[in-house]
Structure formats: C-alpha cells, structure tokens
Amino acid sequence: MIKLSKSDYDKIVAHAQSEAPIEACGLIAGELNGNDKIVKKVYILTNVDHAEEHFTLDPKEQLFAVKDMRANGLTPLGNWHSHPVSPSRPSDEDKRLAYDSSASYMILSLMDDEPVLNSFHIEGDKAEKEELVIVQD
C-alpha cells in the first residue's frame, strides 16, 4: 500500500493541470513501514523535454531533491508524472524507462473531467497496480 495525503494529491493535480498539455513530473519521498510506503513530501520538478508525450526529470533539480530528502530523513519512494490525454497506466516507454523496481511510479491522467491517479510497481515489461490510499491531512 502507498499512502498519499490529500494536500499532496491536490498539489500534483494542480501542477499537472497548470502544465497541460505538457507532461508534468516530480518525485515522491517519505517513509517505509514494512511493505507500506507513506509519502511525506511531493517534489515538483521541471520536465526538461517540455513535451506533450515525454518527460525527463531535470537532473539539477533531482540532485537538489535528493539532498533535501537526505537532510529531512526521507526515503526516496519513486516518481510521478502526468498523462494529459491518455489513461493512468504505464506506457511502453514508461515501462522501458523504469529502471528501479523498488520505486513506485505514480501516473496522473487528465484525459477525463475527473483526474485519475494510480501507482504502479514496474519490473521489466510488467506493471502491477499498487493499492493507493489518499488520506485527509
């Protein structure tokens, strides 16, 4: 299970909507509790591709985020990105570029009126949906 606060969920949605039709992206960090992941901080990073169908995290911002996680005792948990006009599921490219099987890959779809956020465990070409719980702050 992966837990995300409502305020962090809103932060992701708001940024993704503001960036659309460009894909938005960022990192998630927090705590591991057994098999559960608890997201304590969402990082918004620049998509250096500035593209509607691709994203790459800005390495300089990624470096800053990694240091911030360490300074705050947070564990890197994975990343998130938006699909402005496609479903909340990993594309072939998402799976091909998912190098860390311990990470959670969150994908926010904006294709419908209501945003849809799912989290995935990706290993090789297999993606498995994780139980995602949005909790009130």
Add this chain to the structure above:
Amino acid sequence: MKITVAGIKKEVADGLTVAQLVIDEKVETPEYVTVTVNDDFVDHGQFEETVLKDGDTVEFLYFMGGGQ
C-alpha cells in the same frame, strides 16, 4: 582518502576514478546513471578520466523519464 558517496563517508584508494567507483558501488544500469562530484555533473565520457580527490562528495542520480 575519504570521500562521501550518496551521503555516506567512505575510505577509498587514492587515484580512484568515477568509472571505478561506479563499479565498486555496484551501480545498477550504469548507462542510465548521472554522476555529480561536488555538485558538478560529470559526462559519461569523462568517467574514466575523472579522478576523485580527498573530501569529494559524489552523488548518483538515476535517469527518470517516460512518455504516454
């Protein structure tokens, strides 16, 4: 000499290169790893020539990207 790798201080041999450190640290998918030394990004083509110095701070950043 002592260097810091991903926030952890380590004793390593003098003359250690970034390329050798990547091997020693058993970095997964090294072709997709970006390395910084004292916050400066090191090009992949410079891994062999980049010799670390006492007190250096090294970070490994894994490429993160995708597409819909």
